[in-house]
Amino acid sequence: QVQLVESGGGLVQAGESLRLSCEASGTIFSILVMGWYRQAPGKQRELVAAIRSGGSTNYLDSVKGRFTISRDNAKNTQYLQMNSLKPEDTAVYYCNVRAVGRDYWGQGTQVTVSS
Numbered sequence: 001q002v003q004l005v006e007s008g009g010g011l012v013q014a015g016e017s018l019r020l021s022c023e024a025s026g027t028i029f030s031i032l033v034m035g036w037y038r039q040a041p042g043k044q045r046e047l048v049a050a051i052r053s054g055g056s057t058n059y060l061d062s063v064k065g066r067f068t069i070s071r072d073n074a075k076n077t078q079y080l081q082m083n084s085l086k087p088e089d090t091a092v093y094y095c096n097v098r099a100v101g102r103d104y105w106g107q108g109t110q111v112t113v114s115s
Contacts, residue, residue, distance in 0.1 A: 002024050002025050002026040002027075002028055002104060003024070003025045003104075004022050004023070004024055004025075004095050004096075004097060004104050004105060004106035004107075005022070005023050005024075005025065005106065005107070006020060006021065006022045006093070006094070006095055006106040006107060006108065006109040007020070007021050007022075007023075007109065008020040008021050008109060009093060009109030009110045009111045010110075010111070010112070011112045011113075011114065012085055012111075012112070012113055012114070013113070013114050013115075014085060014086055014087055014113055014114065014115050015084060015085065016085055016113075017081070017082060017083045017084075017085065018082045018085065018111060019079055019080070019081050019082070020036065020079065020080040020082070020093055020095070020109060020111075021077055021078075021079055022036075022077060022078045022079070022080075022095030022106050023075065023076060023077045024076040024077070024097065024104070025076075026076070027076060028076070028097055028099050028104065029099065029100075030099045030100035030101075031053055031097060031098070031099050032052070032053060032098045032099060032100065033050050033051065033052045033053065033097075033098045034050065034051050034069075034071055034078045034095070034096070034097050034098075035047055035048070035049060035050035035051070035069070035095070035096045035097075035098070036048045036049050036050075036069060036078075036080045036093055036094070036095055036096070037093070037094045037095075037096055038089075038091035038092065038093045038094070038111075039091055039092050039094070039108075040090060040091040040092075043091075045094070046060060047060060048060050048063055048067065048080070048093070049063065049067055049068075049069035049080060050069065051069045051070070051071055051078070057069055062088070063082075063089070066082065066083050066084045066085075067080060067081065067082050067083070068080070068081040068083075069081075078095060078097075080093070080095075082111070085111075085113045086113060087113045087114065087115045088113075089111060089113050090111060090112050090113050091110075091111060092108040092109065092110050092111075093108065093109050093110075093111050094106050094107075094108045094109075
């Protein structure tokens with residue numbers, strides 16, 4: 001069974017950057033969309049960024065211009081580059097791969113931004 005393994009979270013100060021990585025342990029076929037979600041304490045999980053199989057992307061309004069989602073198909077890996085981080089970006093970040101008939105989730109990585 002393919003697993004998604006995330007890395008790159010941590011504690012940073014406001015204005016700094018982090019890059020999250022999400023590597024699949026094997027090949028996932030028929031991918032529809034890859035994305036990053038986040039969940040802050042007491043809040044619902046929200047979609048932060050997504051990239052479709054054709055390459056189009058979309059972002060949560062509050063991260064537009066600061067975050068960039070990308071993928072490396074050869075490495076079975078997706079990334080989330082986060083710049084100009086703000087305290088309100090603090091959350092657990094989850095990667096997701098949606099394929100035909102199946103959803104895959106990472107275990108989550110904590111991102112904490114101090115003011």
